[in-house]
Amino acid sequence: MHFVRVTGQRTALAVVALFAVSLITFWAVELLPGDAATRMLGREATPERVASFREQMNLNAPAVERYTTWITGFVQGDWGESLVQARPKTEGAPAGRINRSVTDIIAPRLTNTLELAAFALVMYVPLSLAIGIVTAVYRDRTFAAGLSTLVILGCAVPDFVIAIFLLVIFAVALEWFPPLSLVDQAESFGAQLRMMTLPAVTLTAAMTGFAVRQMQASLLSVLNSDYVQFATLKGLPRRRVLLLHALPNALGPALRATVINVVWLVGGVVLVEVVFTYPGIGLLLLDALRLLDTPVILASTMILASVYVLCNLGADLVAAALNPRLRTG
Amino acid sequence: MAAGTMTPAPAGDAATGGPAANGGEPLVRVDDLTVDYRNDDQWVSVVKDVSFSIGRGETLGLAGESGCGKTTTALAMFGYNKAGSRVAGGRVTFDGRDLLGLSDRQMQPIRGARISLVPQNPASTLTPSMKVGRQVVETLEGHGVSSGGDAMDRTVELFGQVGLPEPAEIARRYPHQLSGGQQQRVVIAIAIACRPDLIVLDEPTTALDVTTQARLLDLLTHIKDESGMSALYVSHNLGVLEQICDRVAVMYAGELIEIAPTAELFNRPRHPYTRGLIAAVPRVEAEHAGTEKLRGLLRRDDLPDGCGFAPRCPYSRPQCFTDPQRLDEIEPSHEVACWRAPDLEAEAAP
Numbered sequence: 055m056h057f058v059r060v061t062g063q064r065t066a067l068a069v070v071a072l073f074a075v076s077l078i079t080f081w082a083v084e085l086l087p088g089d090a091a092t093r094m095l096g097r098e099a100t101p102e103r104v105a106s107f108r109e110q111m112n113l114n115a116p117a118v119e120r121y122t123t124w125i126t127g128f129v130q131g132d133w134g135e136s137l138v139q140a141r142p143k144t145e146g147a148p149a150g151r152i153n154r155s156v157t158d159i160i161a162p163r164l165t166n167t168l169e170l171a172a173f174a175l176v177m178y179v180p181l182s183l184a185i186g187i188v189t190a191v192y193r194d195r196t197f198a199a200g201l202s203t204l205v206i207l208g209c210a211v212p213d214f215v216i217a218i219f220l221l222v223i224f225a226v227a228l229e230w231f232p233p234l235s236l237v238d239q240a241e242s243f244g245a246q247l248r249m250m251t252l253p254a255v256t257l258t259a260a261m262t263g264f265a266v267r268q269m270q271a272s273l274l275s276v277l278n279s280d281y282v283q284f285a286t287l288k289g290l291p292r293r294r295v296l297l298l299h300a301l302p303n304a305l306g307p308a309l310r311a312t313v314i315n316v317v318w319l320v321g322g323v324v325l326v327e328v329v330f331t332y333p334g335i336g337l338l339l340l341d342a343l344r345l346l347d348t349p350v351i352l353a354s355t356m357i358l359a360s361v362y363v364l365c366n367l368g369a370d371l372v373a374a375a376l377n378p379r380l381r382t383g
Numbered sequence: 384m385a386a387g388t389m390t391p392a393p394a395g396d397a398a399t400g401g402p403a404a405n406g407g408e409p410l411v412r413v414d415d416l417t418v419d420y421r422n423d424d425q426w427v428s429v430v431k432d433v434s435f436s437i438g439r440g441e442t443l444g445l446a447g448e449s450g451c452g453k454t455t456t457a458l459a460m461f462g463y464n465k466a467g468s469r470v471a472g473g474r475v476t477f478d479g480r481d482l483l484g485l486s487d488r489q490m491q492p493i494r495g496a497r498i499s500l501v502p503q504n505p506a507s508t509l510t511p512s513m514k515v516g517r518q519v520v521e522t523l524e525g526h527g528v529s530s531g532g533d534a535m536d537r538t539v540e541l542f543g544q545v546g547l548p549e550p551a552e553i554a555r556r557y558p559h560q561l562s563g564g565q566q567q568r569v570v571i572a573i574a575i576a577c578r579p580d581l582i583v584l585d586e587p588t589t590a591l592d593v594t595t596q597a598r599l600l601d602l603l604t605h606i607k608d609e610s611g612m613s614a615l616y617v618s619h620n621l622g623v624l625e626q627i628c629d630r631v632a633v634m635y636a637g638e639l640i641e642i643a644p645t646a647e648l649f650n651r652p653r654h655p656y657t658r659g660l661i662a663a664v665p666r667v668e669a670e671h672a673g674t675e676k677l678r679g680l681l682r683r684d685d686l687p688d689g690c691g692f693a694p695r696c697p698y699s700r701p702q703c704f705t706d707p708q709r710l711d712e713i714e715p716s717h718e719v720a721c722w723r724a725p726d727l728e729a730e731a732a733p
Contacts (some may be wrong), residue, residue, distance in 0.1 A: 222571060294525070
């Protein structure tokens with residue numbers, strides 16, 4: 055009833071937001087100087103070649119028409135073809151270029167990025183929860199203060215600095231990990247994990263600080279609450295008070311922090327992928343932007359934006375599930 | 384002593400094997416309790432040298448304005464310091480044991496089982512994420528009183544006892560689904576679940592509307608009469624204390640300034656502050672109409688070395704600002720911390 059209505063409203067809003075993202079992205083790419091033909095063929099290309107490329111790729115059509123064609127296809131699941139990436143098999147075929155479909159290009163890249171994000175999240179969630187709880191519960195001890203200082207340091211240092219720092223120490227000086235994370239060329243799962251470690255650690259380090267501080271703050275306020283005091287004065291064991299009375303009520307704000315982090319991941323992953331040459335969707339987006347490959351740019355942007363929108367939607371629903379006040383109305 | 388000490392005894396039973404119920408060792412003795420709070424880098428005493436006792440089956444009222452140290456004193460019964468506070472001195476002896484020397488772990492079997500609390504604000508006292516029935520069950524189970532289905536049955540029974548309608552149904556609800564009065568009844572059910580010897584009531588009705596207040600006071604009086612447990616009733620509302628307490632202690636700026644049996648205190652208040660407090664109680668019959676009402680507010684940052692009340696006292700003399708006042712028994716079981724009390728008595732007489 056109330057819950058269902060709110061869910062419906064949120065979903066409708068999410069669709070509107072995604073539509074707006076596609077519009078803005080398309081027109082932003084239009085505004086950039088040049089097009090795929092000039093970027094792809096370079097300065098030496100003859101005007102005839104450029105013209106025939108534009109003809110082939112339908113780049114001469116008015117922008118509104120090209121956008122309409124794209125969005126119509128997109129909502130039906132047809133994400134179009136890349137303007138610049140040829141399909142490998144048809145190289146010698148005379149009947150013009152047949153380009154790779156955007157879906158084929160994006161799928162492996164998205165898988166790589168999701169694997170990297172999952173790796174980072176697997177480290178991040180228990181780490182930030184544990185550090186957050188320990189620093190809040192043992193706030194009077196010296197080691198907790200030391201840990202908090204480290205966390206603030208992690209918050210303050212930008213992620214690309216962490217990335218370069220890790221590269222210099224662990225890849226260049228110690229040679230424990232490869233400097234390039236070319237996971238598509240990894241021979242074994244172990245090798246792939248090794249390639250993913252440094253980028254994943256970078257992402258984890260960048261996310262953990264913020265989440266720990268949220269967890270700390272919310273747990274501290276809950277630990278000082280009347281109900282935790284009452285549970286203690288009921289004579290319950292400290293562990294029970296912590297696990298059943300304090301934690302469930304402190305997780306809400308920490309969950310929001312995780313959502314903000316996952317959303318941050320959407321952008322952070324682009325930077326980290328570039329530093330480590332990790333073949334994910336971030337690197338793909340950057341390459342596509344260089345060549346003004348509009349369908350790939352649009353599809354990548356839409357995926358990243360969906361993650362953003364879905365995470366916010368999901369967090370609201372999970373928060374509602376955790377909080378009986380919101381659940382039962 | 385052996386078997387009787389661990390099981391809470393009904394009224395009168397306390398005498399078995401020990402000294403007589405009223406004349407003998409009281410259940411609680413507080414001696415020179417001093418509690419400090421950290422204020423920036425300094426420790427400030429919020430409770431200073433407070434001493435009182437509570438007999439078995441007796442209800443002691445603790446009165447005073449907000450910020451006078453009532454709640455801090457009440458929490459000291461649990462050997463509990465809020466974050467940023469410390470016990471700087473004194474003893475709290477409960478049934479022969481000094482509680483302030485015990486660790487949290489040692490206090491655990493006493494808290495909730497032998498001494499229980501009903502705090503001020505029911506809306507924030509119950510854990511929001513847990514059904515209220517479970518919050519009672521875990522108390523029963525935690526103290527080994529009963530477990531499983533028995534604990535749930537006992538919970539429903541307790542809910543009936545505190546006057547909750549449809550107790551089985553209410554046990555399945557979350558705190559936010561109950562009214563303030565119902566929440567406080569749940570808290571009272573938790574407080575009496577293990578049949579404690581002492582129940583500490585910290586402004587238990589202040590956050591509720593007047594009708595609910597009256598019903599809860601009736602309930603508390605009833606429970607006390609039935610169970611015979613001792614109570615420490617903390618309130619700023621003298622009218623409430625007059626109804627429910629055997630004796631009343633009055634606190635000002637962290638110190639006890641007067642303590643007497645209820646009727647005696649209300650009929651012959653000796654400390655100027657107590658007089659002011661009583662005069663401030665709204666009444667139909669204007670018997671204290673002539674008494675000075677209280678002026679000003681308690682200012683912790685502006686206390687003289689002598690009597691803390693001196694700046695607001697209509698009878699203060701220069702000495703009041705310099706000479707500390709100690710509780711002094713001016714009549715059997717009536718103690719006052721005011722050197723001018725005898726003069727004032729004479730002044731009021733004609």
